[in-house]
Amino acid sequence: MRTLCVLLEKEFRQFLRNPFLPKMVVIFPLMIMFVIPWVTTMDVRHIGVSVVDNDLTTASRRLIQKIDASDYFTLGSVTKDFGSSLTQIEAGDADVIVEIPDGFERSIAAGAPEKVSITANGVNALKGSLGTQYMVQTVMQTLAELRGEEGLPAAADLVVVENRYNPTLEYRNYMIPALMIMLLIMICGFLPALNLVGEKEKGTIEQINVTPVSRLTFTLAKLIPYWIIGLVVLAFVMLIARAVYGLAPAGSVGAIYLAAVLFILTMSGLGVAIANRSETMQQAMFVMFFFVMIFVLMSGLMTPIESMPAWAQWITRFLPPCYFVEIMRSVYLKGSLIAELWTNYALLGVFAALFNTLTAVTYRKQA
Amino acid sequence: MAARNAIEAEGLTKRYGALTALDGVTFGVARGELFGLIGPDGAGKTTLFRLLTTLINPDGGTASIAGCDIVRDYREIRKRVGYMPGRFSLYPDLSVAENLDFFAALFGVSAEASRDLIAPIYRQIEPFRTRRAGKLSGGMKQKLALCCALIHRPSVLLLDEPTTGVDAVSRSEFWDMLSELKSKGISMLVSTPYMDEARRCDRIALINEAKILGIDTPQGIVSRFDEPIYALSGRDMYGLLLAARRAEGVRECYPFGEAHHLIPDAGFDAAAFARFLAGQGFADAVIRPAEAGIEDVFIKLMHHEQ
Numbered sequence A: 001m002r003t004l005c006v007l008l009e010k011e012f013r014q015f016l017r018n019p020f021l022p023k024m025v026v027i028f029p030l031m032i033m034f035v036i037p038w039v040t041t042m043d044v045r046h047i048g049v050s051v052v053d054n055d056l057t058t059a060s061r062r063l064i065q066k067i068d069a070s071d072y073f074t075l076g077s078v079t080k081d082f083g084s085s086l087t088q089i090e091a092g093d094a095d096v097i098v099e100i101p102d103g104f105e106r107s108i109a110a111g112a113p114e115k116v117s118i119t120a121n122g123v124n125a126l127k128g129s130l131g132t133q134y135m136v137q138t139v140m141q142t143l144a145e146l147r148g149e150e151g152l153p154a155a156a157d158l159v160v161v162e163n164r165y166n167p168t169l170e171y172r173n174y175m176i177p178a179l180m181i182m183l184l185i186m187i188c189g190f191l192p193a194l195n196l197v198g199e200k201e202k203g204t205i206e207q208i209n210v211t212p213v214s215r216l217t218f219t220l221a222k223l224i225p226y227w228i229i230g231l232v233v234l235a236f237v238m239l240i241a242r243a244v245y246g247l248a249p250a251g252s253v254g255a256i257y258l259a260a261v262l263f264i265l266t267m268s269g270l271g272v273a274i275a276n277r278s279e280t281m282q283q284a285m286f287v288m289f290f291f292v293m294i295f296v297l298m299s300g301l302m303t304p305i306e307s308m309p310a311w312a313q314w315i316t317r318f319l320p321p322c323y324f325v326e327i328m329r330s331v332y333l334k335g336s337l338i339a340e341l342w343t344n345y346a347l348l349g350v351f352a353a354l355f356n357t358l359t360a361v362t363y364r365k366q367a
Numbered sequence B: 001m002a003a004r005n006a007i008e009a010e011g012l013t014k015r016y017g018a019l020t021a022l023d024g025v026t027f028g029v030a031r032g033e034l035f036g037l038i039g040p041d042g043a044g045k046t047t048l049f050r051l052l053t054t055l056i057n058p059d060g061g062t063a064s065i066a067g068c069d070i071v072r073d074y075r076e077i078r079k080r081v082g083y084m085p086g087r088f089s090l091y092p093d094l095s096v097a098e099n100l101d102f103f104a105a106l107f108g109v110s111a112e113a114s115r116d117l118i119a120p121i122y123r124q125i126e127p128f129r130t131r132r133a134g135k136l137s138g139g140m141k142q143k144l145a146l147c148c149a150l151i152h153r154p155s156v157l158l159l160d161e162p163t164t165g166v167d168a169v170s171r172s173e174f175w176d177m178l179s180e181l182k183s184k185g186i187s188m189l190v191s192t193p194y195m196d197e198a199r200r201c202d203r204i205a206l207i208n209e210a211k212i213l214g215i216d217t218p219q220g221i222v223s224r225f226d227e228p229i230y231a232l233s234g235r236d237m238y239g240l241l242l243a244a245r246r247a248e249g250v251r252e253c254y255p256f257g258e259a260h261h262l263i264p265d266a267g268f269d270a271a272a273f274a275r276f277l278a279g280q281g282f283a284d285a286v287i288r289p290a291e292a293g294i295e296d297v298f299i300k301l302m303h304h305e306q
Helices: A002-017 A021-034 A058-069 A082-091 A104-110 A125-149 A171-202 A204-209 A215-245 A253-277 A281-298 A310-316 A320-334 A342-362 B045-052 B074-080 B096-106 B111-128 B138-150 B168-183 B195-200 B218-223 B237-246 B270-279 B294-305
Strands: A047-053 A073-079 A096-100 A117-120 B007-016 B019-029 B034-038 B060-065 B081-084 B156-159 B187-192 B203-208 B211-216 B230-233 B250-256 B259-264 B286-289
Touching: A002 A021, A002 A215, A002 B096, A021 A171, A021 A215, A047 A058, A047 A082, A047 A125, A058 A073, A058 A096, A058 A104, A058 A125, A073 A082, A073 A125, A082 A096, A096 A125, A104 A125, A117 A125, A171 A204, A171 A215, A171 A253, A171 A281, A171 A320, A215 A253, A253 A281, A253 A320, A253 A342, A281 A310, A320 A342, B007 B045, B019 B045, B019 B060, B019 B187, B019 B211, B034 B168, B034 B195, B045 B060, B045 B187, B074 B081, B081 B138, B096 B111, B096 B138, B111 B138, B111 B168, B138 B156, B138 B168, B168 B187, B168 B195, B195 B218, B195 B294, B203 B218, B203 B294, B211 B218, B211 B294, B218 B294, B230 B237, B237 B250, B237 B259, B237 B270, B250 B294, B270 B286
Parallel strands: A047 A073, A047 A096, B034 B187, B034 B203, B081 B156, B156 B187
Antiparallel strands: A096 A117, B007 B019, B007 B060, B203 B211, B230 B259, B230 B286, B250 B259
């Protein structure tokens, strides 16, 4: 125990003396919390629209105005033939073409409106499909208004949509809990592992290994500082989320911290196992990047697991961050209780035990 | 146990895949002895140290330090042995004093308790107490490393090439320190690639290609060389070497510092040989009897082995 204290004191001293790490631990979370939520948005806005107006009536102008007024669309140009609008898509100036047929206004009055055609650029699949959807809504809404003004019975809204838990479907609220997880992966999983490999590279581990210090004590001394830093940083980013984005956890902070502790144990176990097997920083970094890529792209951090193919979903069951992502989002947005998510907590616990056993096995017997 | 040697190795063997790094090495270091391990790079010196410091396990043979087996009692050995690796292995971002206190604390002693033992060495680096270890000069680093290896008053000190990469004055000072430690009863195993340092050991073992070629006192080793030996020098040293190797009556000729060392067959006439060389166009060649050194023994034993 006394030895552990001596080692911890040395670790903190080295950490604070490092010209780079203390700054990193402050700047990294700030960057993640202040910049990333704004750029990793899946909301599609500013869709370029080119309108082909074959009608040239009040009704068609009304539709064009409506498009222009919308925040989702940027009205590029109004042309007289489809060909020139298509050139604009090819040039990248427009994403969607709306063609208003000749006799549009008359047909509304007649009660059987002519069809408005919508053509979208599918290269950016997300922008194309969402752009088409938004445009359909806009056209339908305008039609309903015009019919109402004509004294015709407005078609009743068939569907009412209400988004629970994230009422405005704010993508940021979905991302921020996930970003916190990224931070914990980096700070608690990889920094201590790199530190361990660093001692190997510098050769200092050689001198430690011939002292009576046990490998377990030495490894714990490497992990504990980063566990502390990780949990402090988590509190720090939760405060930022609250202050800057008005996002406070709907559930209990305790539920978040319990999951965070289990997750941190899992990640640092993995990191140390990698460090035990690596001789150089490069090797350790490369293996870690492999895991980070998989964790970030497959754990539902960015894209929902439900939309992955079945085989990929099967793989995600073996990725510990998946369970933590679900806990974070459920507790943060829905206010779920530990009792409701107990399987996730249990599985995180299993992973923590498993990864740390793996770490123990990869210890060299004596060293 | 008291009668036992400080270090005892019996048939110690270590393999790395197809490569045999140590092949049946047997030797003993008496208590209070300064024992040198002399051999070129790649001879297996560092592997031997890693075995003795319990960092790796042997594939065959046994060894014990202060009566403790290197496999079974490795925990005990780590308390009793001081080790100075060939590469500087202290924390470069901690200061001199911090490194010393840190290693003292790891062994559960205070730096003050060993002050009398390390004082003669520590005095020389004390002015740089607050300087980071990474910013010390090569000689200073060695002194600090020696202090750290001594901090827990080990009975056996293992030093792997402590003077490699250190200037001649610091090297000599370092050996003075080792002699002083010897007078305090510490047994030492020191490896070095420098033959001239071998003279400062009580006994030396010549090691090459995983095997020990011979163990003796430095004088004993030199006296093993019971043949005449000549030093050959001239202006065109390389031409001389080739000519001597081609000549009749010359068993061996190899570069040795400023002159070539020449070992003749029986019935060799130095004056006749000088005339022969003059006939070959080496009019300025000088040949005179020389005294064999440890290196000559080493080369002889090495060739004998092959």
